[in-house]
Amino acid sequence: MPISRASLVRRIADFFFGFDFFLSYAHSDGNRYPRALAAALEKRGFKVFLDEREYPAGEDLRIGTRRMVGKSRYLVLVARDGLVTREERAETNWVRQEVEACLQARRTPVVIDVNGAFSRASPANRLRQLLPDRIFIPETADDADGAPSERVVQKLADGFRATRQDTIRFRWISVAAAALFALAAIAGWQAWLADQRRQEAERQRDEAFSRLLTIEGRRVARDEPDAALLLAAAAVRIRPSAAATDLLRTLLIAEPRHERFLQAGGSPWRLAAFSADGRAMVTVGEDGGIFRWRIGEDRIESQPLERADGTLTSVALSPDGARVAGGDRYRVLLWDARTGKLER
Known part of the structure; x- marks a missing residue:
């Protein structure tokens, strides 16, 4: 069953701010x-x-009892005559529920056997059956509802001290681990x-460089169209932009020898991308036709790629020129540049 955020926070708080001892007793024997x-x-x-002092107002006592027992290291059962001889009383049943919650939570129960009341209890007594082989501390007192003897208090303290340092150490280690995890998360976020x-x-930086190349290409377009074409191509390759693409398109249109690019598949192109070395190019026509171009020293070779459904809004070549990628805002498609087949 999923743990809610509130439950998780409560468990962490209980772990670090729990109790050492939970005192369980019958109120009829005295407080x-x-x-x-x-x-x-x-x-x-x-x-x-x-x-009598720890339960929050309005809390369900059954749920509250399980929680308080679970957040305590030891349950100390003060066994006096009223508790072990009057099993039919509701308060005895309540104490039994506290003991059962302790065992279910794998906590350690300790019985203070006041004047032998627990030892004398019938073997059929349900508390005796729940605690057959547990820790017993005998207590002899003239007044069963008086002050506990120093010996009993010392035994409880000594028994707890053996595990208390380990518990404290473990909690500090847990706090340190949580702090390190938080620092690691902060470092990761940073x-x-x-x-x-x-x-x-x-x-x-790329946008600025592409813009600079585009501006320079426009400046030399009239006198040095080939240089302007190279500048425009570089600008598109570094960071495609509307200005760089428009300049490249304008320069290609202006030169008759570039007509093959513009009329690939019988339709003017609207997208273009270059390989890293500038020797390969892919174009997408207005009719959706896709062509891959190899630019040699003395000739230009074209290869049609398998058409894709829909309208592509971007296209690119892999660094090695072996793959062509294209897509729109909802998908990415890949082609094998050698075979022209659409892979996915």
Whole structure:
């Protein structure tokens, strides 16, 4: 079942801000002993859950109990006469639910056996059946609802201390790992942002260079048409733009010897792209005809490519001239330049 964002945040908070001890007891046996035990443990630096002060107002107690037990390291069951001899009481059933939640959450239950009440309980007692081989701390007291003995508090502290340092260390390691992950994510985002800025800078540089070549091509077009044609072709190859394409088209139209490019397939071209070495060119005619051109020293060879459905809005040659790419805003098509076949 998917974990909601709120549930995930709550689990993380419980992990780092949970309790060391959850005190479970029957209210009919009295509240003074659990209160005094909680105070003694907190005086030693432990975090203790005591139901009468920890449950948020309005929280479902069954759900709240499972959560509070799950976020506690140990469940301490204060076993006194009322708890083990009156199983029919609702509060006894409630304590049993706390113990079951502890076992389901794989937490450690510890039984404080006050005046042997738990030891004397019938083997059929459901709490005895749930906790057959658990940790027991005997407590002898004249008043079962008085203050806990120093020995009991010390045993709880000693038992916890063995695992407390590991728990603290693990939590700090987890915090450090989370911090490192956050730093790595920030570094990754900054690297991505830097790459985007680099690409944008390269795009602006290419646009500026293409614009400069186009301006220079226009300046020399009348006196040096061949030089202007090379400048226009370079401008289109570096960064295609409407101005560079229009100049290239105008120069090709102006020279009769370039008529083959313009009338390829019986239709004037509207798109053109050059290979990196300038010796290959691909054109797209107004009627959708696609031609690949090889420009030699003394001749120009043309090869028709398989037609594609729809209207292409861009065309390009691979650096090695082996593939032709074309497409529109919804698709990209590839041709094998040697066979003229549409691959996909």
